[in-house]
Amino acid sequence: MSLMPHPVAGRFGDFGGRYVPESLIPACAAVADAFTEAWADKTFRDELDNLLAVYAGRPTPLTPALNLGAQLGIALWLKREDLAHTGSHKINNVLGQALLARRMGRTRLIAETGAGQHGVATATAAALLGLSATVYMGTRDIERQRLNVHRMEMLGATVVPVTSGSRTLKDATNEAMRAWVADTDRAHFLLGSVGGPHPYPWMVREFQRVIGAEARRQASFTPDVVVACVGGGSNAAGTFAGFVDTPARLVGVEAAGGAAMSSGAPGVVHGARSMVLQDAEGQVAEAESIAAGLDYPGIGPEHAHLGAIGRAEYRTATDDEVVAAVGRLARTEGIICAFESAHAVAWVLRAAGTPDLPTGSAVVLTLSGRGDKDMR
Amino acid sequence: MNLLPGVARGRKALVPYLTGGITADWTDYLHAFEAAGADAIEIGLPFSDPMLDGVTIQQASDHALARGATVASILADLAATRVGVPLVVMTYANLVVRAGPAAFCARLAEAGVSGLLVSDMPVDEVAEVEQAAADAGLALILLVAPVTTDERLAEIARRARGYLYAISVMGTTGERATLAGSAATLAARAKAVTDLPVLVGFGISGPAQAAEAGQVADGVVVGAALMRRILDGATPGELGVDLAAMRAALD
Numbered sequence: 001m002s003l004m005p006h007p008v009a010g011r012f013g014d015f016g017g018r019y020v021p022e023s024l025i026p027a028c029a030a031v032a033d034a035f036t037e038a039w040a041d042k043t044f045r046d047e048l049d050n051l052l053a054v055y056a057g058r059p060t061p062l063t064p065a066l067n068l069g070a071q072l073g074i075a076l077w078l079k080r081e082d083l084a085h086t087g088s089h090k091i092n093n094v095l096g097q098a099l100l101a102r103r104m105g106r107t108r109l110i111a112e113t114g115a116g117q118h119g120v121a122t123a124t125a126a127a128l129l130g131l132s133a134t135v136y137m138g139t140r141d142i143e144r145q146r147l148n149v150h151r152m153e154m155l156g157a158t159v160v161p162v163t164s165g166s167r168t169l170k171d172a173t174n175e176a177m178r179a180w181v182a183d184t185d186r187a188h189f190l191l192g193s194v195g196g197p198h199p200y201p202w203m204v205r206e207f208q209r210v211i212g213a214e215a216r217r218q219a220s221f222t223p224d225v226v227v228a229c230v231g232g233g234s235n236a237a238g239t240f241a242g243f244v245d246t247p248a249r250l251v252g253v254e255a256a257g258g259a260a261m262s263s264g265a266p267g268v269v270h271g272a273r274s275m276v277l278q279d280a281e282g283q284v285a286e287a288e289s290i291a292a293g294l295d296y297p298g299i300g301p302e303h304a305h306l307g308a309i310g311r312a313e314y315r316t317a318t319d320d321e322v323v324a325a326v327g328r329l330a331r332t333e334g335i336i337c338a339f340e341s342a343h344a345v346a347w348v349l350r351a352a353g354t355p356d357l358p359t360g361s362a363v364v365l366t367l368s369g370r371g372d373k374d375m376r
Numbered sequence: 377m378n379l380l381p382g383v384a385r386g387r388k389a390l391v392p393y394l395t396g397g398i399t400a401d402w403t404d405y406l407h408a409f410e411a412a413g414a415d416a417i418e419i420g421l422p423f424s425d426p427m428l429d430g431v432t433i434q435q436a437s438d439h440a441l442a443r444g445a446t447v448a449s450i451l452a453d454l455a456a457t458r459v460g461v462p463l464v465v466m467t468y469a470n471l472v473v474r475a476g477p478a479a480f481c482a483r484l485a486e487a488g489v490s491g492l493l494v495s496d497m498p499v500d501e502v503a504e505v506e507q508a509a510a511d512a513g514l515a516l517i518l519l520v521a522p523v524t525t526d527e528r529l530a531e532i533a534r535r536a537r538g539y540l541y542a543i544s545v546m547g548t549t550g551e552r553a554t555l556a557g558s559a560a561t562l563a564a565r566a567k568a569v570t571d572l573p574v575l576v577g578f579g580i581s582g583p584a585q586a587a588e589a590g591q592v593a594d595g596v597v598v599g600a601a602l603m604r605r606i607l608d609g610a611t612p613g614e615l616g617v618d619l620a621a622m623r624a625a626l627d
């Protein structure tokens with residue numbers, strides 16, 4: 001049996017579940033039923049696969065990073081989600097959920113966004129499928145990811161500034177869930193990562209599985225290490241799903257200032273039991289990262305489980321390492337990646353040639369997005 | 377565990393909500409509420425991420441946390457206060473999970489609390505807390521919503537203790553100009569399947585709405601309307617007057 005199976009009652013070992021107010025239970029159950037049915041329906045799968053191909057530009061390439069690899073003494077391959085339409089892996093999940101929302105008769109998408117990539121993808125799918133989109137975004141993120149705010153508005157979405165708490169992704173997620181409670185008949189909550197109540201962690205992983213499945217097919221070798229950055233963990237979950245049943249080590253890299261796996265404790269936030277950065281009484285801590293998409297105190301429950309059973313390992317990268325990694329990748333390979341994605345690069349730069357990533361290793365690294373949004 | 381004995385005698389229950397630690401002298405509000413005719417009082421343990429709360433109770437929670445209120449300080453304040461009506465703690469799952477359900481419930485009981493309501497712990501996830509609450513002698517209050525199916529309503533009514541809390545409207549807590557039509561429908565559905573008192577909450581903002589809800593339900597929970605007044609500086613005496621007006625409307 002796969003280590004990343006269909007979860008029973010939304011549980012991944014001790015983690016997951018559906019910790020939402022009673023008002024949201026029927027809506028979550030409706031999403032779970034609709035997804036279960038759609039995922040088993042060839043027509044739905046074909047429609048999604050077709051959109052991923054003719055609209056989103058899949059499959060994305062697996063690029064050998066020959067220059068950087070040679071410098072580091074490893075074989076390094078980049079799974080190029082930065083080349084997907086809208087500039088990140090977020091489009092994979094968004095197209096899936098937007099098709100599902102339309103199938104469920106919903107007319108409105110509600111989303112949270114940190115870096116704005118998920119918001120842009122949601123605005124894009126809404127435009128394509130004739131749905132309306134409301135995107136909640138912390139004011140701190142609006143300031144630092146302004147390009148993506150302009151893109152969302154150009155695409156016809158409404159961006160709602162969130163001023164509560166740390167004014168980042170955590171607070172935007174609270175606000176999106178509040179908006180959903182008040183409009184469950186018309187709206188689909190289009191969550192952007194593998195957190196949240198069941199079925200989101202499972203559903204979003206399945207929609208992102210295409211990353212790992214393609215990379216596995218494209219790789220002419222068996223990687224020793226598969227690495228991806230982790231905010232909520234969707235690009236990592238999708239990548240890992242393609243390699244979980246191989247001997248490859250799976251490594252997720254969190255922001256040092258948002259390291260739920262290294263510095264958190266079990267808790268419940270945004271609908272799932274998982275690892276959470278928090279104080280001794282359970283007040284959720286405010287994360288702090290240069291990468292708005294990783295500036296989040298939680299992590300998807302399946303990652304908490306994969307970490308607990310030792311199948312995946314979680315590391316961190318600091319803001320300084322990340323900035324250096326963006327520059328190094330740009331100058332050696334001609335690829336400007338997002339701050340989020342650069343966490344995975346930063347770990348490879350630090351670990352290569354050490355026992356953590358020995359010389360000669362074959363590495364598949366998911367480059368989750370492109371860096372235009374971070375140019376200031 | 378009968379938290380609201382008056383209901384059996386035909387009295388409509390009035391249950392005000394208060395964010396713990398909202399002011400330095402916050403327990404004075406408890407005395408004012410009791411004097412104004414509260415049958416029980418819900419104490420909110422403030423949480424950093426209150427996703428079921430609208431802007432008023434978010435502000436109240438932030439305010440209390442910014443003042444330095446903690447679970448420990450709020451429970452210590454409660455333990456040092458004599459209140460003649462049952463106290464129910466209302467909070468979010470993470471505070472319970474962090475402490476561990478058994479330890480958390482034991483601490484509430486030690487502080488003199490009689491009931492617990494965890495907003496984001498639906499009946500499907502509540503088993504461990506249900507056991508811990510029972511062991512500590514706390515009534516575990518559960519929520520029902522307008523969208524709750526008949527099957528779930530029956531299950532929730534079977535598992536709830538103390539009273540059944542009917543969320544009047546699909547949305548977050550907060551003041552509303554009128555009582556949603558969904559409130560009466562839900563209260564009637566709930567009354568049909570349980571002998572527990574059924575209270576209507578969310579958006580009860582004044583005497584008229586309290587009276588209207590009291591027509592179908594066994595009582596009301598009033599939260600955001602009171603918290604708005606406290607955030608605007610109202611004293612315990614002034615809130616006592618507000619609450620007494622709701623008491624009169626219910627009677």
Ligand SMILES: Cc1ncc(COP(=O)(O)O)c(C=O)c1O
Nearest residue numbers: 117231232233234235293368369
């Ligand atoms: C480019 C990019 N990578 C990664 C992430 C983090 O999300 P996840 O961990 O779900 O892949 C984001 C989120 O905004 C992003 O924009």
